[in-house]
Amino acid sequence: MDGSWPLSEKPAASAIHSSSPGGPQPVPIGRGHGGVVTSATAAPHAATEPPVPSSPAPAAPRWSRPALLAILALAAGLYCWNLSGSGLNSFYSAAVLSGTESWKAWFFGSLDAGNFLTVDKPPFALMVMGLSCRLFGYGTWQMMLPLIAAALATIWILHASVRRVWGHGAATVAALVLALTPITVAINRDNNPDTLLVFLMVAGAALGLRAVRTGRLLPLLGSAVCFGLAFNTKMLQGYIALPAVFLVYVCATDLGWTKRVRNLALAAVALAVSSFWWAAAVSLVPASERPYIGGSTDGTAWDLITGYNGLGRIFGGEGNMGGGGGGGGGGFSGAAGIGRMFNDVLGGQISWLLPFAGIAFVGGLVLCGRAPRTDLTRAALVLWGGWTVLHYVTFALAEGTMHPYYTTALAPGIAALCGGGGVMLLRAFRSDRRWVWVLPLALGVTGVWAVVLLRRASGWNTWLWPAVAVVMALAIAGLLLFRSGRRARLLAVSVAAAVVAAVAGPAAYAWSVPSGSGGGMGGTNPTAGPSTGGGMGGPGGGAGGPGGGGGRGGFPGGAGGEAPGGQPGGGQVGPGAGSLPDGADAGELPDDAGTGEQPGGADAGELPGGGAGGFGGGPGGGGMGGGGMGGASTELVAYLKKHQDGAKWLLAVSSSQSAAQLVLDSGEPVISMWGWSGSDNAMTLARLKELVGKGELHYVQVGGAGMGGGGLGGGSGVASEVTRWVQEHGTAVEASAYGDTSQSTSDDGADNTSSVYRLDPADVE
Template sequence: MTATVTAPAERRRAPAAGRARRLLLGGDGDPRWARPALWAILLLAAALYGWGLPEAGYANTYYSAAVRSGTESWKAFFFGALDAGSYITVDKPPMALWVMGLSARILGFGTWSLLLPQVAEGVAAVAILYATVRRAFGHAAAVIAAAVLALTPITVAINRDNNPDTLLVLLMVAAAWACQRAIATGRLRPLLLAAFLVGCGFNTKMLQAFLVVPAFALAYLIAARPPIARRALHLLAAGAVLAVSSLWWVLAVDLVPARSRPYIGGSTDGTAWDLVIGYNGLGRVLGQDGGRGGPGGGGGFGGRAGAGRLFNDILGGQISWLIPFAVLALAAGLVLLRRRPHTGTGTGRAALILWGGWLAVHYAVFSFAQGTFHPYYSTAMAPAVAALTGAGTVLLLAAHRRSAAWAWILPAGIAATGAWAFVLLDRTPDWHPWLRWLVAAATALAAAALLLGRLVPRAGARTRTRAAVAGLALAAVAALAGPGAYAVSAASTASNGTNPLAGPATGNGSGMPGGMPGGMPGGRPGAMPGGPD
């Protein structure tokens, strides 16, 4: 009798123990270093995003006021109202506020309840990006991608704030995971999940979430397993899910009589639809920022619109460190995987199309947008830059090892990355002046090690392997020392809640208070200015 009672319990414990082991150490087929490396990166991300959070106070008080109002009134919670009386809303849909509002209702309103969800969302985005890149390019590429995303300076800065961009990035990365799974399996359900997640992103920051849609649709249409006609039908079904999951809140708000709901902040006529099309739509692209209370013009925050905006004094140190390498990786990867998508290279090729399209669309819109543009918007580019960096490193290293014609591409990419990092660091020569010389030395040694190990006659396999390992280690220093220093600076200094930035001051990127003054409801000692973004 004892045996018949305990054996099932032991069998139940065994799978649970196996799942815990796989969670901590990875599956049986995983490299022994992969899962510990992931955990180390996630712990690093949590430390960077969560260190010294009490110094942030209420972060962006414009959104904090709305969160506080949502803890006092469910009506204010639903509409995203600035005040518990639901007189006027913030200038964004409320999904990010709902997450923080539920946290504040459970834990009580304060810094931790506001910002812990942001930290968790940021760490989750790193983990999901790892899983997404691993599926297409393997563990090494996934570890590199996760590390790059975790250390992207503007991502660290915004994940320590309560702006909606952190949740938006998480939802878009999760949607990329679902879309990539749909491409690999040919199943409709993951594609519908991707559409739903992008719709949730729309209810976080409206039309910015749709910037990933062209890349997702193109990758699925080109590379998914079903016949072309079925792929088109799948995309139509996903479009229907996207429309419903995006517009339900807008329709629900506008169906409520104007006298029974708050005025929609940022709109010109008090409707959510006007907010979608105007201030959070064409106004961002064309510069017609109607209906907002605060300073206009993107130049005051992100610099003059144009092809070089993302590399200027304000934005360069926030996001651009690895953009040149990501572009090289995309171009080289598409050439290396140029066979038809339905062959063995299909998953990788589809992933390159997805991440490359993500990067290209964001680059075009962010570079040439004439409306208000804050530097922290560029955090939406970070997952694509990280994924392409991880994938490109692995693909180019394999090509470097097997082909003399490709042997110089990876060293050239490392050299270009190090040179650009030197330029960025040289813009603030008094800030850690030794750092740019460390980057220069590591870059030169990395490129030399890779070239010498591959091209020197009589170099044996062991010598080439050692040279490649040394070169890659030095390349990691060259590529990540600069953004890592910026990231640490963001984690160790109090940020501007309205316009968070990482690293030293390099240009006129400071946040300017504007919009409605965000006095905190309840025992407020005075108005705390905040501003819509």
């Protein structure tokens, strides 16, 4: 690589030849289908000039492959270091365990192996993790292996896609930015489905761009299948970037309209089949022979698609937590609004390079000028810029549940724009005096914003923000000083310094996750970096894994016998631990979190699990650390297993998080009657009587704050009816029967005892 073109291979000589003596040099901005496109060839008068001959692609510089391998190794270290000690999401851990014990549970995504209720997501991510655990045994590493592989593959695919358009330097920057995005590191160490979702969407986008570049049908079909599988990972979120791919294919491919329409029709068929095969299969199974679909209002997959995992995420309702005050929106990420990505909760997770990406996107489009319709550089800009804009607007304005880790889907678009758009700005900076100010401005804004974010974390790495400010200022000065002349090496050093200053803040946040030096939590609501802002840290903290004292001992293949969720009790909290969403008073949850009672039956002012007033989880009770979601004592679990008497389910509890922890600790199926949000209608009195009458269920927990919080459901009439019937017909299990000597009252004298009732077929009238 010629030192005069840092961050990119040297363009062909014909691309940098001046269009007129003494005039400004054309700015090389990328490659079209016919060769390198420049600001001169993209201008209106370009048609009168001789065509630019195609030149062979330059050989890869010697540093390119080692740089990519180093970035992949860095990412692998961030994703894997101390992984066994990280708290996973017990909700998904339990579903994966159930899938290893029942193929039916594996297919439906059931929370329990008895197949009473599914999780509130489609099962594709659970299927992938479940197959890994069936092959290698159940444990943290076995569960996370396919997700970590997908995370690394995402970096590789993005690098390859950016390299084909902008060159090796741009691809290296894009890969580095993606690898060091804080929230991406946090979620890639967790068993939530977002890691697989991002991999599938990036693969779909890259294949779509390849279809534009080659004109072939197969990459377009592959793109459609990837987005369809993304849909089966998190439903409508998997479609957010799809309009950008569609727009680019329609506008930028050099195929005629007939072939374009034909190819898009075939791709639509592939998308429909790969998206709806699971929902269609569920519909073909009678409701009596399949589990209730968690998150739905009627037990069907179609309702889950359109409601809880569809429009409910955008407008709130449908079981989604809404309104935190201010502009409303999911309280986990602050109030909804166009500036949400920059608030105290999300700013340090995703926004470090958003300003630079935005400037690079707009600047790149201007540099493309009036390039041919099929210009590949502009197509790539529209694709990754559209990806970023669509995700930004969706997440910023979402009124439903909005966890910080959702924003990891923004990272690939930001990374691609920083790499590709950044190289375009650098070339323009060197070649055209009219563009001298743009790159320094973009870097200056990036440096200032990094300082703002670092200063938000009071007392955390206080040396870092002055270092970032000084290095960025020196880098910008070096760019301006060494822009012209034969001081290319010094210019390259300045560019490298600017890159280091830009990624130093996100790198520090990212490193805090495996090192445990931040305040973010794992499991239910993983975040990176120190605790800042007013978001609430997820229901109860989510310890996540099987194991803990009183569990099933070591799991096959686990690291040192340790099962997922090695942090007992999930004592970590999310951003702003102990504080509330904007506008919420102390002791309140965000609006619409429940009617009368909160999910899982906790009274107003409590989280599921009985944590009055505060947010985040403390150590779980007994030996079954529930991450604050409520834990039963090991004595009670042993008692229930001893007196299970052949029942299919060990116990019925109010919420999915409570049931999940019990599934992991007991190894037995446990019924979640009201789902994750407490709004599922899975259990009715008739259904309960049926289960008790058949001897499939003997124990039901109601009241108090023990196993996941208190009463049943969200205060609905059905829940009250079930509660009354259990109390009237069941026999309460006294604590002395299983030797529980824990306190039954809180410091203020309130009764926190959960009541477990025994029901037998004779109790059913």
